[in-house]
Amino acid sequence: MTKNPSKLKGAQILLECLHREKVKVIFGYPGGSVLDVYNALYESNLQHILVRHEQAAVHAADGYARVTGDVGVCLVTSGPGATNTVTGLATAYMDSIPIVVFTGQVPTMLIGNDAFQEADIVGISRPCTKHNYLVKSVAELPRIIKEAFYIARSGRPGPVLVDLPKDIIGAEIDFEYPEKIDMRSYKPTYKGNRRQIVRAVEEITKAKKPVIYAGGGVVLSNASHELGLFARQFQIPVTTTLMGMGCYPGTDQLSLGMLGMHGTYRANMAVSSCDLLIAVGARFDDRVTGDLNTFAAGATVIHIDIDPTSISKNIKVSIPIVGDCREILKDMIEVAGEKKIKKNDRKAWFYTIADWRNKHSIEYQMDAVIKPQYVIEKLYELTSGKAIITTEVGQNQMWAAQYYIFDEPRKFLTSGGLGTMGYGFPAAIGAQVAHPKATVIDIAGDGSIQMNIQELATAVQYGLPVKIAILNNMCLGMVRQWQQLFYKKRYSHSTFQRHPDFVKLAEAYGAVGLRAEKPGEVESVIKKALAVKDRPVIMDFVVDPEECVYPMVPAGAPISNMILL
Amino acid sequence: MRHTISVMVDNRPGVLSRIAGLFSGRGFNIESLSVNETLDPTMSQMTIVTRGDDRILEQITKQLNKLIDIIKVVDYESSGSDFIERELALIKVNVDEHKRSEVLSIIDIFRCKVVDVSRTHYTVEVTGDENKIQAIIDLFRPLGIKELVRSGKAAMLREHKIKA
Numbered sequence A: 001m002t003k004n005p006s007k008l009k010g011a012q013i014l015l016e017c018l019h020r021e022k023v024k025v026i027f028g029y030p031g032g033s034v035l036d037v038y039n040a041l042y043e044s045n046l047q048h049i050l051v052r053h054e055q056a057a058v059h060a061a062d063g064y065a066r067v068t069g070d071v072g073v074c075l076v077t078s079g080p081g082a083t084n085t086v087t088g089l090a091t092a093y094m095d096s097i098p099i100v101v102f103t104g105q106v107p108t109m110l111i112g113n114d115a116f117q118e119a120d121i122v123g124i125s126r127p128c129t130k131h132n133y134l135v136k137s138v139a140e141l142p143r144i145i146k147e148a149f150y151i152a153r154s155g156r157p158g159p160v161l162v163d164l165p166k167d168i169i170g171a172e173i174d175f176e177y178p179e180k181i182d183m184r185s186y187k188p189t190y191k192g193n194r195r196q197i198v199r200a201v202e203e204i205t206k207a208k209k210p211v212i213y214a215g216g217g218v219v220l221s222n223a224s225h226e227l228g229l230f231a232r233q234f235q236i237p238v239t240t241t242l243m244g245m246g247c248y249p250g251t252d253q254l255s256l257g258m259l260g261m262h263g264t265y266r267a268n269m270a271v272s273s274c275d276l277l278i279a280v281g282a283r284f285d286d287r288v289t290g291d292l293n294t295f296a297a298g299a300t301v302i303h304i305d306i307d308p309t310s311i312s313k314n315i316k317v318s319i320p321i322v323g324d325c326r327e328i329l330k331d332m333i334e335v336a337g338e339k340k341i342k343k344n345d346r347k348a349w350f351y352t353i354a355d356w357r358n359k360h361s362i363e364y365q366m367d368a369v370i371k372p373q374y375v376i377e378k379l380y381e382l383t384s385g386k387a388i389i390t391t392e393v394g395q396n397q398m399w400a401a402q403y404y405i406f407d408e409p410r411k412f413l414t415s416g417g418l419g420t421m422g423y424g425f426p427a428a429i430g431a432q433v434a435h436p437k438a439t440v441i442d443i444a445g446d447g448s449i450q451m452n453i454q455e456l457a458t459a460v461q462y463g464l465p466v467k468i469a470i471l472n473n474m475c476l477g478m479v480r481q482w483q484q485l486f487y488k489k490r491y492s493h494s495t496f497q498r499h500p501d502f503v504k505l506a507e508a509y510g511a512v513g514l515r516a517e518k519p520g521e522v523e524s525v526i527k528k529a530l531a532v533k534d535r536p537v538i539m540d541f542v543v544d545p546e547e548c549v550y551p552m553v554p555a556g557a558p559i560s561n562m563i564l565l
Numbered sequence B: 001m002r003h004t005i006s007v008m009v010d011n012r013p014g015v016l017s018r019i020a021g022l023f024s025g026r027g028f029n030i031e032s033l034s035v036n037e038t039l040d041p042t043m044s045q046m047t048i049v050t051r052g053d054d055r056i057l058e059q060i061t062k063q064l065n066k067l068i069d070i071i072k073v074v075d076y077e078s079s080g081s082d083f084i085e086r087e088l089a090l091i092k093v094n095v096d097e098h099k100r101s102e103v104l105s106i107i108d109i110f111r112c113k114v115v116d117v118s119r120t121h122y123t124v125e126v127t128g129d130e131n132k133i134q135a136i137i138d139l140f141r142p143l144g145i146k147e148l149v150r151s152g153k154a155a156m157l158r159e160h161k162i163k164a
């Protein structure tokens, strides 16, 4: 307990708790029920970013959390402010991102009365948060905030919502911040079972055709270094999920690239033919596995994950190991000791993989019009692969994953689980706030960008030089692609007849607007954009509207069953 | 297969709706449910009867364990131990002149209690396992059941038997 308790109001307690949790910035939007908190913020040195829509506040906090590994924080008002956070919460929940969202609520005595701007946000957000709280007395506020941060960042991370009735924010008590957390009902497992680890190492030394399938859990547990040591010690090729991008260097020899619906040929073939699959921090999502019966059908499966519900949910696992990826990989390396596999011992397996690679690499054909893939290749080249990339959802997202290669984790921010259009731009704002000097690029679609375009005003106000690269195909490209391939080219409501002039739109907001209409203009547009350091930039790339993402595995088909270019 | 699951939870508002939400959101079904405070008033004990194959039951118990407010989950069937299950029913049965003696003899055989009496109906209280309660209902039905209320299940592991 702290030594000198002093009387504080709920609002001040909130800010004091944020300070103790080392929160540096919050993303928010004021309103009636949180005016007391905003009043306290007036004289606080906590940085507050005023967004233009609460959904964006949550995505920005989420982006901040993904690049830093710290908990992202939001503050919004009751009712519509609270309900506007739902998509952001669901996005963070599906991708296991640690954020804490504080929502205002009507005074305790009015709860349940259909009061002005009342919404049962605790009820609404229950299925899309890791946990949530309605604070019922100011005395429990410090403990709840402490628990909220702890729950958000520990175990399998996730969003936590804390609902703050107006009278509680206004009430006074002696403030004491609990130093310890004591929750009898929540105790995540970090250490893996030793016997399982020994068994896993035995299997690994026996395997002839092993593959590591690494997911977002590796990023979340900061296990990239250990994964690298482990893969090299046993010479095991690594494929990553969309969420795992960068957790193993994409340019490394052992990298197979991404697997799944739009995965590389060699990754999907390798997983389909391996004799041992080591899943690390991945959850066998349907976009990864396709048909479950044929997924890694001939393989022994080792599954390392902190969340027991992920294990044996979709496919049967021979050796489950519950715990933190990093701890477990460390233990596996320790158990293996001197045992290791030489590159030469895997000659046959590597030869097969090289052959797959040579047969079908990720490719596209140049043309007189700009190919979207070309734009991303150029972005990669001109940023030396060092930018923080966020994406929207659709073809833009898949091309970003295929053509921008990540050698480090926490550089690729995308809504993998929920597939939220409108995520990329606010997430980029969050990332830019965390790393003001970094190059942050939102690879966007012309549809998605319009779902949170209002945040241009936020980025301009705070001088955030986020770059938006719109792959403007005048359509909901991914929807169009499915209609082309699976609905007899019946393009029902997937093409836009009209768009705003994105260049003028940028200018209207006080941002920079640039456009490229021919392949020859791409490079100079990117260079101009990269040179801007004090405000956001929209790059409007007019791209081929008919381009499709390949390879593609039809939903539910075996992943070896790829439609190739 | 049918499973009886015991769930120990923190006695806090909203816990029941978290559990109900988990079952409905993930397409699991609840056949019966009973909730009450334990000896320790900070905890509640729930007994949930559900149905599913091994894979579903594994998911149900894991998902329950994952909820923050949940302290302990035991699937009695999968635990392999013996357990006692009881439920309670209140049955309002018709006792017209010529039916009264038959009702009374059923009550006697099954050792149930009459807890309320009117000129036309007896309200009978029965406790027992599901089979017993079903049997009484089946016997009363032809005589005319006016109203029936059944509780959820309460279940408990047996102590190890003393060996003879």
Ligand SMILES: Cc1ncc(C[n+]2csc(CCOP(=O)(O)OP(=O)(O)O)c2C)c(N)n1
Pocket: A392, A393, A394, A395, A396, A397, A419, A420, A421, A422, A444, A445, A446, A447, A448, A449, A471, A473, A475, A476, A477, A478, A479
């Ligand atoms: C909020 C939301 N609404 C609808 C969808 C369904 N959806 C998935 S991709 C897509 C098309 C996106 O179009 P655009 O942003 O232009 O990207 P493109 O595929 O053309 O690169 C749509 C509508 C979604 N993922 N998210």
Ligand SMILES: [Mg+2]
Pocket: A445, A446, A447, A471, A472, A473, A474, A475, A476, A477
């Ligand atoms: Mg588009």
